[in-house]
Amino acid sequence: MNSVCVVVLVMLGASGHSFRFKDLTDYVDKHQDHYVQALRDWVSIESDSSDVSKRAELQRMMGVVEEKLRGMKGKVDVMDIGTQTLADGSVVPLPKVVTAAFGDDENKHTVCVYGHMDVQPARREDGWATDPYNLTEINGNLYGRGASDNKAPVLAWIHAVEAYKALNVELPVNVKFLIEGMEETGSDGLNALVEAQREEFFSDVGSIIISDCSWQSSRPALTYGTRGNCYFSAQVEGPRQDLHSGVDGGAVIEPMSDLIAILNTLISASGQILIPGVTDAVANFTEEERKIYEEVDFDLDTYKSTIGVDGLMYNNKVDLLAHLWRFPTVSIHGIEGAFSGPGTKTVIPAKVTAKFSIRQVPDMEPAVVEKQVTDHLHAVFQQRKSPNKLKVKMIIRAKPWLADPKHALYEAGKRAVKRVFSVEPELIREGGTIPIARTFQDVTKKDIIMLPIGGFDDGLHSQNEKISRYNYIEGTKLFIAYLHEHIGSQANNIRSSSRALTGS
Ligand SMILES: *[C@@H]1O[C@H](CO)[C@@H](O)[C@H](O)[C@H]1NC(C)=O
Ligand SMILES: *[C@@H]1O[C@H](CO)[C@@H](O)[C@H](O)[C@H]1NC(C)=O
Ligand SMILES: [Zn+2]
Numbered sequence: 001m002n003s004v005c006v007v008v009l010v011m012l013g014a015s016g017h018s019f020r021f022k023d024l025t026d027y028v029d030k031h032q033d034h035y036v037q038a039l040r041d042w043v044s045i046e047s048d049s050s051d052v053s054k055r056a057e058l059q060r061m062m063g064v065v066e067e068k069l070r071g072m073k074g075k076v077d078v079m080d081i082g083t084q085t086l087a088d089g090s091v092v093p094l095p096k097v098v099t100a101a102f103g104d105d106e107n108k109h110t111v112c113v114y115g116h117m118d119v120q121p122a123r124r125e126d127g128w129a130t131d132p133y134n135l136t137e138i139n140g141n142l143y144g145r146g147a148s149d150n151k152a153p154v155l156a157w158i159h160a161v162e163a164y165k166a167l168n169v170e171l172p173v174n175v176k177f178l179i180e181g182m183e184e185t186g187s188d189g190l191n192a193l194v195e196a197q198r199e200e201f202f203s204d205v206g207s208i209i210i211s212d213c214s215w216q217s218s219r220p221a222l223t224y225g226t227r228g229n230c231y232f233s234a235q236v237e238g239p240r241q242d243l244h245s246g247v248d249g250g251a252v253i254e255p256m257s258d259l260i261a262i263l264n265t266l267i268s269a270s271g272q273i274l275i276p277g278v279t280d281a282v283a284n285f286t287e288e289e290r291k292i293y294e295e296v297d298f299d300l301d302t303y304k305s306t307i308g309v310d311g312l313m314y315n316n317k318v319d320l321l322a323h324l325w326r327f328p329t330v331s332i333h334g335i336e337g338a339f340s341g342p343g344t345k346t347v348i349p350a351k352v353t354a355k356f357s358i359r360q361v362p363d364m365e366p367a368v369v370e371k372q373v374t375d376h377l378h379a380v381f382q383q384r385k386s387p388n389k390l391k392v393k394m395i396i397r398a399k400p401w402l403a404d405p406k407h408a409l410y411e412a413g414k415r416a417v418k419r420v421f422s423v424e425p426e427l428i429r430e431g432g433t434i435p436i437a438r439t440f441q442d443v444t445k446k447d448i449i450m451l452p453i454g455g456f457d458d459g460l461h462s463q464n465e466k467i468s469r470y471n472y473i474e475g476t477k478l479f480i481a482y483l484h485e486h487i488g489s490q491a492n493n494i495r496s497s498s499r500a501l502t503g504s
Contacts, residue, residue: 081189095181228360
């Protein structure tokens with residue numbers, strides 16, 4: 001509605017560097033059915049990385065991305081990341097990583113857009129209302145596996161670059177793409193690739209953009225933190241065989257009873273972590289952070305009814321969000337070896353392995369947490385004077401990632417959101433873990449922004465995953481705006497105008 005006056009202001013503000021935003025967004029609006037069809041084509045490919053029998057489909061998906069980027073005249077490079085050894089010892093090739101570069105003007109900042117083409121498993125009989133691999137539009141929502149995670153966001157980035165090119169609008173920054181195919185199963189092979197490409201692909205990259213998460217409400221958001229994760233197994237082993245009626249609980253301490261006793265010393269009923277020292281390194285919750293949390297649209301009652309509970313551990317928005325996003329927590333995921341079928345078998349399992357994880361936040365260190373947890377479990381186990389054996393192992397060590405929401409990248413994100421949606425974005429964090437963000441940060445030392453376009457109710461990883469047509473199309477406009485607002489493009493404008501002033 002007020003796009004006319006926005007355009008006028010921009011033209012005045014940029015003194016000659018007119019940004020043809022209206023032309024670009026008109027182009028997007030005109031092509032939206034074409035964009036939806038492209039998403040339909042991509043969703044129809046079952047690029048499930050967890051199921052090796054679908055590996056050919058995943059390879060085909062990577063090939064489709066490659067062809068798309070080549071068709072746009074990008075400088076495309078397909079990188080081999082080796083093989084994967086399966087549980088049965090067989091070896092299969094990992095899907096190749098596809099990279100592309102648009103523009104190599106050394107006077108311009110270069111952004112790298114990260115995305116992934118693989119999806120979580122999905123079968124109609126899991127409870128999908130539609131065929132998960134046949135993108136179906138119902139009431140403005142596009143249902144399909146991978147629609148929101150991460151196919152539409154990757155397409156939106158591609159379409160953003162395509163729009164600039166179609167209208168002959170110079171790209172304000174050089175744009176690189178790095179698209180992988182193993183994200184949903186832990187980005188096998190990607191860490192090594194990032195290390196190996198630090199001085200190559202990444203050498204001219206100024207910042208990295210990840211659009212692999214969602215908004216928190218109906219308001220657009222910028223994500224500035226994700227939690228890490230330390231995932232443990234704790235195994236208790238008793239007498240050699242399963243204890244049947246002859247040797248029952250009356251004679252020995254049952255492994256299951258040991259295991260449950262020690263698991264019960266991890267977290268209190270009120271959510272307090274009981275492992276000594278684990279929370280010592282957690283950064284203090286500042287007044288400034290509190291203010292950010294207060295701005296977030298989040299209704300406790302809606303949340304309660306969405307997840308189907310009567311009560312929550314925290315009864316105000318700020319504390320609840322803080323415990324979802326920026327404090328650690330312990331979750332117990334399962335017990336291997338325990339009797340879990342229906343019926344009333346009196347088996348007494350001889351070896352049981354619990355799996356639990358501790359979400360990591362700044363400034364926790366996985367190596368320190370590993371020692372604290374191991375020491376704690378052995379100490380409480382020892383107090384039981386059990387003859388059984390305890391083994392504790394840390395299986396996953398993913399560090400948290402945190403950005404400064406006042407960093408220039410985020411200021412650019414705020415301007416882009418305002419330009420497209422006429423609102424201030426929410427500044428949010430993500431309670432889950434996106435390990436690649438921390439790898440990018442540690443290995444490349446580049447600044448990172450997470451710029452989501454998925455809706456809060458997109459159901460990533462679950463049945464009936466969707467993205468709305470609105471988020472997909474307006475998200476494409478957001479990416480167009482972001483390329484213009486990006487700090488590098490601003491710096492470039494300033495540089496070129498100062499050159500003009502000094503006449504050099
Ligand atoms: C996808 O669903 C639509 C609508 O139900 C149907 O007409 C079409 O044949 C389906 N396509 C495929 C490839 O199954
Ligand atoms: C948090 O603040 C308290 C005092 O207010 C201080 O003693 C403590 O060291 C701080 N913790 C961290 C992790 O900075
Ligand atoms: Zn994803």
